[in-house]
Amino acid sequence: AIRITQSPSSLSASTGDRVTITCRASQDVSSYFAWYQQKPGKAPNLLIYATSSLQSGVPSRFSGSGSGTNFTLTISCLQSDDFATYYCQQYYYYPRTFGQGTEVEVK
Amino acid sequence: EVQLVESGGGVVQPGGSLRLSCAASGFTFSSYSMNWVRQAPGKGLEWVSYINYSGHTTYYADSVKGRFTISRDNAENLLYLQMDSLRDEDTAVYHCARDLSGYSYSSLGYWGQGALVTVSS
Numbered sequence: 001a002i003r004i005t006q007s008p009s010s011l012s013a014s015t016g017d018r019v020t021i022t023c024r025a026s027q028d029v030s031s032y033f034a035w036y037q038q039k040p041g042k043a044p045n046l047l048i049y050a051t052s053s054l055q056s057g058v059p060s061r062f063s064g065s066g067s068g069t070n071f072t073l074t075i076s077c078l079q080s081d082d083f084a085t086y087y088c089q090q091y092y093y094y095p096r097t098f099g100q101g102t103e104v105e106v107k
Numbered sequence: 108e109v110q111l112v113e114s115g116g117g118v119v120q121p122g123g124s125l126r127l128s129c130a131a132s133g134f135t136f137s138s139y140s141m142n143w144v145r146q147a148p149g150k151g152l153e154w155v156s157y158i159n160y161s162g163h164t165t166y167y168a169d170s171v172k173g174r175f176t177i178s179r180d181n182a183e184n185l186l187y188l189q190m191d192s193l194r195d196e197d198t199a200v201y202h203c204a205r206d207l208s209g210y211s212y213s214s215l216g217y218w219g220q221g222a223l224v225t226v227s228s
Binding site: 001034044046087089097099 | 142144151152153154157166167168169202207212213214215216217218219220221
């Protein structure tokens with residue numbers, strides 16, 4: 001199975017900060033990479049698909065980049081609604097593996 | 108509006124069985140592949156299983172292969188997960204999730220709120 005290494009596991013930030021989360025896949029997954037946001041007690045919500053495509057309704061402060069094995073989620077200007085846990089996922093191979101998650105906390 | 112509503116969760120003893128259902132609405136169910144994803148208490152997301160739009164192709168995580176069976180009823184807009192030989196480590200919230208697109212490679216665009224399965228003696 002493809003292993004996804006996500007970092008950091010947690011970070012502390014303030015509103016207005018620029019936040020970057022990275023994921024590394026153990027094999028080339030082309031551009032078939034997604035990012036999800038999850039808040040406590042809620043289902044995950046798709047933010048980014050195909051590495052850099054913004055899901056409908058997602059604010060433009062979220063962006064994704066990368067290719068092959070290295071991928072990045074950037075939040076350009078952190079808002080109060082963005083404090084949550086973020087997961088990356090590859091969907092090129094089965095099983096469709098997730099990263100371990102990054103909790104974005106209030107500094 | 109796409110809606111996915113899971114049911115069938117509960118408490119079951121180790122070695123027991125349970126069947127989860129996911130009722131879909133707001134889209135043409137027979138046109139989209141579906142998935143189950145689980146989350147153990149305080150842990151991250153784990154993809155469990157996939158079934159294509161017709162039901163003819165399925166995939167499973169190694170952790171559940173041979174114990175869980177995914178299926179669907181396109182006439183009734185229902186997705187199922189039959190879980191047998193349950194273990195303590197299967198305790199989790201189980202979400203059904205729809206592929207975002209109808210293409211072979213797709214992220215998970217829509218999720219249900221989940222059903223809690225607790226395996227305990």
